[in-house]
Every structure is written in C-alpha cells, then in structure tokens.
Amino acid sequence: MDRDRSRARAGGSDESIYRIPPFYYIHVLDQNTNVTRVVIGPKTYIRQDNERVIFGPEKMITVPPRHYCIVENPAIRGEDGSITLDQHGQVRLNHADQEIRLAQEPFPLYSGEVLKQVVSPLKVVTANTALRLRAILDFEDDTGTKKVAGDEWLFEGPGTYIPKKEVVVDETIRATIIRPNQAIKLRARKETLARDDTPRVTGEEWLVKKVGAYLPGAYEEVIDVVDAYVLTDKKALHLRATRTFKDQGDKLRRNGEEWLIKVEDAETYIPNVYEEVVGVVPITTLTNRQYCVILDPVGQDGKPQLGQKKLVKGEKSFFLQPGEKLEKGIQNVYVLGEDEGVILKANEAFKDEGVDRKPGDRWMIRGPAEYVPPVEVDVVTKRKAIPLDENEGIYVRDTKTGKVRAVTGETYMLTQDEELWAKELPPAVENLLQSHKDPLADRSDRSGAGGPVRQREKTKVVTFRVPHNATVQIYDYKEKKARVVYGPELVMLGPDEQFTQLSLSGGKPKRPNVIKSLVLLxxxxxxxxxxxxxxxxxxxxxxxxxxxxxxxxxxxxxxxxxxxxxxxxxxxxxxxxxxxxxxxxxxxxxxxxxxxxxxxxxxxxxxxxxxxxxxxxxxxxxxxxxxxxxxxxxxxxxxxDQRTRDALMKSVQLAIEITTNSQEAAAKHEAERLEQEAKGRLERQKILDEAEAERARKELLELQANSAAVESTGQAKAEAQSRAEAARIEGEAAVQQAKLKAEAARIEAESELERLSRARESETKYLSEQNTLEITKVKEMADIEVEKFRNMVSAIGADTIRAIAVSGPEMQVKLLQSLGLKTTLITDGSSPINLFNTAHGLIGANALQAPGKPHSTADSDDD
Known part of the structure; x- marks a missing residue:
C-alpha cells in the first residue's frame, strides 16, 4: 500500500498533486466545511489549500464470487442505490449498524465506514451437516417468516450459507450415524416439534432408532449413542423403571418396578430413556445332580413373596427374576455312600415322610441314598465313617451327656449327638511325642528333646511306641490310678490319662532339668x-x-x-x-x-x-x-591348684627330656650306620654303570659300520624297486580305470533302456485306458440317447407321433381343397419327378410332395 501511494505521488514534484491509479481512492477533508469526500481513480487530483488528504490512496475493496465482507457504519443509499448526503454534503451513515456485502464491483469505503471483517469465503454446508443459527434482531426471512431475537433454527446442507447481520452462527452440527442395533438419546432444550412431528417439552428425552443419519433439530441435543443389548438363550436383561411410563409392549411400568427382557421378547433390545439397565442376568442351569433354594421368589402374579423360599431341582434352566437370589448358590445333591451320612436340623415345623419335625430337631440320614434337603431343613454337616485299625482310635464326646470315650479298632460314624473331642496335652509332652529321636540316647551330652516334626491330630487317640528295654508311666486322673507299661509296647491314652514326664539331670558336671523324657530306659x-x-x-x-x-x-x-x-x-x-x-x-x-x-x-x-x-x-x-x-x-x-599343677608339669617335663635324649642318641647312631651303608652301595653302583657304558659304546660302533655298508648298497636297489613299483601301480590303475568306465557305460545303457521301456509301457497303458474310457463314454452316451428317445416316444405316444407326422400334408390338402384346386404338385424344383407311371395318381384330390424344401404351385380350373 505504501508502494502504491509513493507511485501515485511520483508524477509531480509538488506534494499537493495526487495521482490516483484505477480502483484506488482517497479521503479528502475540506477544512472550511469540515466535510470529507471520496475521490476515486484513475485521476490526478490537485489538492486545494483548504483541503487535506486524510486517507489514501487506498485500494478499493474487491469481493470475488462466493465471498463476503462486513462493513460497519455503512452509508445510507437511496432507492436507486446512490449515496445519500446530508445538508452539509457529508455522507449519511447508519451508525452502529452493519452491512454484509457479497460479490460486486470494487467499491471504496466512505468516511466513517469500517471494514469489520475482511473478505472471507462463504461457508459451505455439506450434506448431513447444519448450522445452528440464532437471531439477534427481529426480522423477516426470505420466505416471509418473522424471526424474533433469540429464535434458533437450522440451515441444513448441502448448500452455501449467506450471512445476515441479524443472524449469528452458534455452532456447526453434524449428523449422528445410527447403525443397526443402535439408537441415539435426545433431549429437548426447549419446547419444540421433533422431526417425527411429536411435540416435545423442555427437558424431555426420547430415542431415535431409525437406521441412517440423524441431524438433530435446533432445540435438540444428542446425549448419548445407545447400543442394543443382544439377548441369547443364556442371557436376559434386568431393567428398572425410573418413572411411570408405558414400555414398548404398551405395558404400564411404575416407578421403581423391575423386570426381565428375554430372547423370547426380543432378540436385541434398546432400553428406553425411562429404563435403567441394572445388569445382564445369566441363565441358571441345574443338572440332574444339582438343586438350589431361591429366596423371595416371584409368584404367579409377578409379585415377590418376601420371606419365603423355593426349592428348585434339576434338570432345569431358568432366569432369576428381579429381587430373587440364591441362598447358597447352586448346590450338589447329597449322594451318600454306605459309609456316609448327613446331619440335618429343622428350622421350622414340618412333616417329613410321616414324621413330625419340630424346630431344632436333629437327625441323621445314612447312605446309600440321594438326598435333597427341603427349605425347612438345614444341613449341619456331612459325616463320613472313620476306619480305625486296632492301633488307631478317636475321642468321641456325647453332646447330650458330655461323656468322652475312646473308640478303637472299628469303622465308626459319629451320630447326630456326637462330635470329635480334642485331647490337649502339655506343650512339653507334645514336643516329646512329635520327636522321632530318643531323648535318653546320651544322658551325659543330651540337652533336651528334638523339635516338633508334625502337628498332632488332637481328635485321634494319642499313641506312643515304648522302645525295647524301656518303660513309661501313665496316670488316669479320673480313676486316680497309675499304670506302668514295659516295652516294646504301643501305648494308647484314654480320655483322662496323661504321661508321667521325667526331668533328668544332664551335662558335665550334672545340671538338673536338662533332659526331658517320657520313657525310662x-x-x-x-x-x-x-x-x-x-x-x-x-x-x-x-x-x-x-x-x-x-x-x-x-x-x-x-x-x-x-x-x-x-x-x-x-x-x-x-x-x-x-x-x-x-x-x-x-x-x-x-x-x-x-x-x-x-x-x-x-x-x-x-x-x-x-x-x-x-x-x-x-x-x-x-x-x-x-x-x-x-x-x-x-x-x-x-x-x-596351680602349684600342684606346676609340680606335676615339671616332673613330667623332666621325664620327657630324659626320654627324648635317649631316643636322640639312638637315632643318631642309626643314621651314621645307614650313611656308611649307602656310600658303599653308591661306589659299587658307579663301577657297574661305567662297565655297562663301555659295552654300549662298543655296540654303537658296530652298528654304525653296518649302517654305512647298508646305505651304500641299498640306495641303488631302492631306486630300482621304486621305479618298478611305480610302473606296476600305474598299469594296475589304467586297467582298473578301463573296467570302471565299461561298467559305467553298461549301467547307463541299462538305465536308459529301462527308462524307455517303462515310458513305452506307461504310454501304451495310458492310451489303452483312454481308448477304453472313450469307448465306455460313447457306449453310455448311445445308451442315454436311446433311453432318452425311448422315454420321449413313450411319453408322447405312437398315435401322437403319427398325428404330428401326417399333420403337414393333411393340412396342405385341406388348404388346397378349400381353394378349389383339383390337382397339385409341390416340389422344390431340384428333384426330378417321374410322371409316366404316376400320372393317373395326380388326377384327383390327392397331393404329391417331393422331398426337399416345400415349394407350391397351383393350377386353376382355367389352366
């Protein structure tokens, strides 16, 4: 822009001359009248003394197609589109107003106009998309509908949205895709008419289940996409009503009511907005060896029977109704063997197979049997007979009298009034019983009994094996008598008997209460x-x-x-x-x-x-x-005493010294004797070694002389023998090579012959089998054709075939007779006809037809 301005002023040296290029404009302020006017190029403008250029040169605003801009404080235009001026010549403006301008010729901004939004492309709304619009001023739209400030509506695509100054775009709404087994939950933001023409109040929620794209209305909002629950034979849906309404089956559901939806009701189910999914209920399956007890069962009227129980035996499959629950889960039928039984207790009065049972009664059922307890009975425990050897036993307590006795040497099953009694022993006795070692094996060094090895079963009769040549004492506190048992023997304690524990001294010197033992060796x-x-x-x-x-x-x-x-x-x-x-x-x-x-x-x-x-x-x-x-x-x-110890030590040392000196002298004499003997043996051995060395030297010289003679005569002989051996080996190798080549040629020829023979045999066999198959195929096809023709003839019938065969000539004769022809000859002109012997046959109402393609000529009576 600055470059354009400098270029506009470059034509003259005077700063009062402005060269305005095409599609540029300037704002000129008349300082006398304080009126600003617009000068549009192309033009060379000479500024007067009382004028001042306050803006420009500036490029005009160009709005291309499919674009728009927003002008604030727009100029007021007349009916013909011209600019309206006031009495001072100043452009009249709509202050605090806005004007949206679309594609048009480039235009300047008049004094006071502000480009609030630069040229921007129009918003294209695609399919399954809409703009939520809100009116900020009262106006009438293109269709004549009056819109009040605060109204909201949608501009749905596909289309191009042209903005209006009275409307603002709140958000872009995209359609929600509803797939099979899906629904969307909607909520009304204010009273509105839904797309299905159903009136909705503020805060109301509903579902839309139609598969496809759903574009929510202006006053609708999508809360969630709800997936359908797929129900099977093994699953049901547990629902709860959050308010009173009518469900999909037009059944009235009250607030808080619970029910099940099974596969018989619907394969897939989408919960209503007033239905809360409590959970998926799996099917309860009982085999013929199982049963269960249902608490608070639902009756035939669909209402729960609170406080009651229901016994269900297998084989059966069912769903637990809302409010029902299993007392102890699925239980197995009590299958009792000959050595088993169950202890039962009645929790209410009832009649059991003709026997009146009162609450609290206990009784036992022995096997072999199958038993399913009714709802009035609790199974206290299951008993199994305890097999006991002659050296085994158990302590049994009668729960009615409190008497304890020991049962040994038999298979015994506790009754309903008996229980196993645990016999307690002192901890020291327990440790001694559990130890496998004899605590009296070494009375001088043993400091105590060994640690516990395994826990004793307190309900079993206490047994102790008294070792050989030992004894134990047992005291009966009830009879106040003691008995002594000598080993080897097995001791079995009664319910009121205890071992007499021995506490002996041990160690060096002896200390009391070191050794604990039950046996006395x-x-x-x-x-x-x-x-x-x-x-x-x-x-x-x-x-x-x-x-x-x-x-x-x-x-x-x-x-x-x-x-x-x-x-x-x-x-x-x-x-x-x-x-x-x-x-x-x-x-x-x-x-x-x-x-x-x-x-x-x-x-x-x-x-x-x-x-x-x-x-x-x-x-x-x-x-x-x-x-x-x-x-x-x-x-x-x-x-x-130390002095006594020193005197004894001194006498002992003196005796040791005398003994040591005598032993040392004897050892010295013996060593000298051995040394002289060794020197003599060494000299003798030295002389023997020298003589042996001379003999070895003599043998060496003789061997060297013999070796030189052999070397001189043997070299020539060795060379001749080696050449002869080499020639012999070479000849044998050539013979062997020739034999191997002949053998290889023979093997190759035989293998090639065998290969060709097998190939010819295979080819001959293949052609034979192929010919056989071809003959079989032709024969079977001929049989099929014969059978087909036979079936066709039999299906059509001989009379029908004959009628079809003669239907053509007969129809031709009848046709010629209807035309009044006396004689007719039909031929294709290429087959010769002998009329000498058959001319008399041509006279009459008969007709001849030559073979070939039919071709007819007719002679009238005149011919």
Missing amino acids: LGPDFCTDIITIETADHARLQLQLSYNWHFEVKDKTDKQEAAKLFSVPDFVGDACKAIASRVRGAVASVQFDDFHKNSAKIIRASVFGLDERQKVRDRFMFPQNNLIITSIDIQSVEPV
Missing part, C-alpha cells in the same frame, strides 16, 4: 560326671568319672516293683550326687602321692565298698528305685 547304660576332690595334703583335683548302670526288674507283673522305678524323679542326679559324696569322703583321708598311685582302687572301694574278705564289691544298689551301678571308669584326673 532300664539299661544297661552309662553316664559321665565331673567332680572336684581334695586330698589329705590339700591337693585339689578334678575327676571325670563314668558310671555304668541299669535297673533291676525281677517281676514285671509286680505293680509295686514297677512303681519303684518312677519313685525317684531324677535318678541320674541323685546317683551322681551320692557317688560323688562317697568319693570325696574316701579321697580326703589319703595323701596326693597315694591317691596318684592307687586312684582307681580308692574310688572303687569308696563307692562299692569292701566285702568280708576286704575285696571291692562289684555293684552298688539304690534300693529306692532298684538302680544298680556296676562299674566306675576314671577318665581323667586334673589338679585344680
């Missing part, structure tokens, strides 16, 4: 203890003693003698204490040297005592529990 066995003693000269020593012991049981049937075995709870600790006391008393009266020399005799005499002959006895017995100590072994004697 009768021995023989041993235990080790460490005691501290002091001699008469106050030498304190520490002894490690080992005792062999066993229990003496003369009569295992004697209950008093058996009870004595468990009379001392910790027999190990008591025995070790008693023996240690005797040893300390005996050692306290002797000197250290005497004890060091005669320690074994002193200790054995102090424990076992001396008999009448002053000899040490061979046993020491504890009469309280018949424990017998048979021997004592002194494993170690160590001084506790």
